[in-house]
Amino acid sequence: MENLLATSPETRSQPAAGLGATPVLRLTNIEKVYQTKTIETVALNQVNLTINRGEFVSVMGPSGCGKSTLLSLMGLLDEPTSGTIEVDGRAVQSYSDRELAGLRNLKIGFVFQSYHLINDLSVVDNVEVPLLYRKSMGGRECRQRALAALDKVGLSARTGHFPSQLSGGQRQRVAIARALAGGPEIILADEPTGNLDSVMGEEIMDLLLGLNRQDGVTIVMVTHDEQQALKTQRVVRFFDGSQVG
Amino acid sequence: MLRHLFTLIWNRKRANLLLISEVFFSFVVLFGVGAVLITVGKNYFTPHGFNYEDVWRLEVRAGQGLKMPRAELDDVVRQVKALPGVRTVALTSGNLPFIFNTNNSAFAYKGKKSPPTNYYDADDHYLEATQLHLREGRWFTQTDDGSNHRPVVITQDLREILFGDEPALGKIFTFSEPGPNIKPEDEFQVMGVVDNVNMESDFSAPIPAMWKRLIPYDTTHWETASMLVRVAPGEGGVLQEKIARTVAGVTRQWTTEVRVVNDDRLHRRMFTLVPVVGLCIMGLFLIINVALGLFGVLWYNISQRRAEIGLRRAMGATGAGIGWQFLGEMMVVTTFGVVLGAVLAAQFPLLNAFDLPAEPYLLAIGAAALAVYLITALCAWQPSRLAAGIQPAVALREE
Ligand SMILES: Nc1ncnc2c1ncn2[C@@H]1O[C@H](COP(=O)(O)OP(=O)(O)OP(=O)(O)O)[C@@H](O)[C@H]1O
Ligand SMILES: [Mg+2]
Numbered sequence: 166m167e168n169l170l171a172t173s174p175e176t177r178s179q180p181a182a183g184l185g186a187t188p189v190l191r192l193t194n195i196e197k198v199y200q201t202k203t204i205e206t207v208a209l210n211q212v213n214l215t216i217n218r219g220e221f222v223s224v225m226g227p228s229g230c231g232k233s234t235l236l237s238l239m240g241l242l243d244e245p246t247s248g249t250i251e252v253d254g255r256a257v258q259s260y261s262d263r264e265l266a267g268l269r270n271l272k273i274g275f276v277f278q279s280y281h282l283i284n285d286l287s288v289v290d291n292v293e294v295p296l297l298y299r300k301s302m303g304g305r306e307c308r309q310r311a312l313a314a315l316d317k318v319g320l321s322a323r324t325g326h327f328p329s330q331l332s333g334g335q336r337q338r339v340a341i342a343r344a345l346a347g348g349p350e351i352i353l354a355d356e357p358t359g360n361l362d363s364v365m366g367e368e369i370m371d372l373l374l375g376l377n378r379q380d381g382v383t384i385v386m387v388t389h390d391e392q393q394a395l396k397t398q399r400v401v402r403f404f405d406g407s408q409v410g
Numbered sequence: 411m412l413r414h415l416f417t418l419i420w421n422r423k424r425a426n427l428l429l430i431s432e433v434f435f436s437f438v439v440l441f442g443v444g445a446v447l448i449t450v451g452k453n454y455f456t457p458h459g460f461n462y463e464d465v466w467r468l469e470v471r472a473g474q475g476l477k478m479p480r481a482e483l484d485d486v487v488r489q490v491k492a493l494p495g496v497r498t499v500a501l502t503s504g505n506l507p508f509i510f511n512t513n514n515s516a517f518a519y520k521g522k523k524s525p526p527t528n529y530y531d532a533d534d535h536y537l538e539a540t541q542l543h544l545r546e547g548r549w550f551t552q553t554d555d556g557s558n559h560r561p562v563v564i565t566q567d568l569r570e571i572l573f574g575d576e577p578a579l580g581k582i583f584t585f586s587e588p589g590p591n592i593k594p595e596d597e598f599q600v601m602g603v604v605d606n607v608n609m610e611s612d613f614s615a616p617i618p619a620m621w622k623r624l625i626p627y628d629t630t631h632w633e634t635a636s637m638l639v640r641v642a643p644g645e646g647g648v649l650q651e652k653i654a655r656t657v658a659g660v661t662r663q664w665t666t667e668v669r670v671v672n673d674d675r676l677h678r679r680m681f682t683l684v685p686v687v688g689l690c691i692m693g694l695f696l697i698i699n700v701a702l703g704l705f706g707v708l709w710y711n712i713s714q715r716r717a718e719i720g721l722r723r724a725m726g727a728t729g730a731g732i733g734w735q736f737l738g739e740m741m742v743v744t745t746f747g748v749v750l751g752a753v754l755a756a757q758f759p760l761l762n763a764f765d766l767p768a769e770p771y772l773l774a775i776g777a778a779a780l781a782v783y784l785i786t787a788l789c790a791w792q793p794s795r796l797a798a799g800i801q802p803a804v805a806l807r808e809e
Binding site for chain 1: 721728806
């Protein structure tokens, strides 16, 4: 598991524009059904999707079409009703709880649509959370990495604030910093710029593009912004739980 | 991780204050109940310091206004003692073991004053009849007839109070308020020391006691003579009747009552049992109540944090990691409550409250702490593991 920690670009394959693309995430015949007392919602219906190493993919579609559901399945935060998810060519079902935790911790950086910050922790403590679950990382390194990540999203001046003292956009940037801090191979971002003004949105977009191009980070981003989607390598469109393009 | 834990505890101080106070009150209640139950239990298992098996009490009454001449009483004692199956007969005062009749007073030696001390009259055969455990010196004998003072035997606890580390044998003490001119028979000279004794009830603690030698006496003003009779194991009603007949054979005017001391003990226990059982039930009720309260508060506290648990799982915590984190957090919080409670509880032994020994208090502190920690551990581990068991995406939706 330790080798996943390495962030040096040469251990990663080149951005996927081209031959020899290696799939990091593969979804096959995915179906996700939400069962409530009254109704059954098919949030995803027969989705087949492969994300290759180094790709930057946009996911688009109208509200309620299943984008967040898709992302949480890719982030190993939920189980599909049927179908298989493979990470690095290995089916997720075969991973133990411990291994899954390791994957979430080391491989994936997740930006939630609704941020999900811990209200009882300051900004910098929130960003540190994923780093705490790395046995090899000392307290000082955690803090340095967290501060560096906050610097990248332009929040150096707010490290001691609590989430309740931040604007929506600022919270979103904390959530992004938290996803970046661990130096993940894959970033799954659910509308990371949804709450940002256009200037800040541009900056975050540039940040993600930089990570993708320079560090070879694989990125899947949900967005409603066509302009942003155009900057990514591939756009996947959803409608009513099904992939339409 | 440790720093993170403390940061979290500090940042959640308002919620934690509630928890701490719940732990504090639970601890104090558990301590109080524990101290009472431990004291009662300890008394129950503390030896009585004498052997009440095969001992009967024999009370001979001369009836109102009637005299009880010495010669006839001596005859009674001699003839009863001679009965087969009777080992010994000891004359003593009316405050016999386990009956509701006590004589107590404070005694003093060189300014050191004893707490209320049971005192008894006892003749030279009393040791044999009761089988008290002699630690120092000897019991009374006929050689004491010429003594200028009243020979006495005291219990170890009284010895420690009056004489401390000094030798006790031969020392002379008095009632703590003996009045202006002390009679020689009220100057008590220590002849022996016996183990602590509890002649009250199974649930009482031993209290200091003293036996004064029944000096050669004029019994004409006695209305009742009380005796302890040690009999051979297995003796019963037949011998009791024989004793009654023997007394009647000496004089028809006296009435006789023979009772088994062990029956007196059981009878006395019945009386003490009612409040003790009541106390135990109340204690148990309180313990359950407090445990449920603590359980509820902790469980609620963690259920409130299911989203946080989901997030931590999403960030890479393992299920066990979540369990340990919450266990650690709650243990720290609990420790604050327990320490506060222990500081309060420690005042009882420190201030010597209720004149009880420190040991049951300390045991109760330990037991209360253990119980609180156990409940906390359970209530931190179980719900956090449950929350960690569900999919992070599901837990996160619960915000
Ligand atoms: N826990 C749930 N229980 C029941 N239905 C759910 C649950 N979560 C999502 N859904 C339903 O699944 C469908 C897809 O939801 P999802 O959150 O994936 O949409 P989305 O594409 O992310 O929408 P938006 O753009 O508004 O974020 C919706 O119809 C939603 O109502
Ligand atoms: Mg969504």
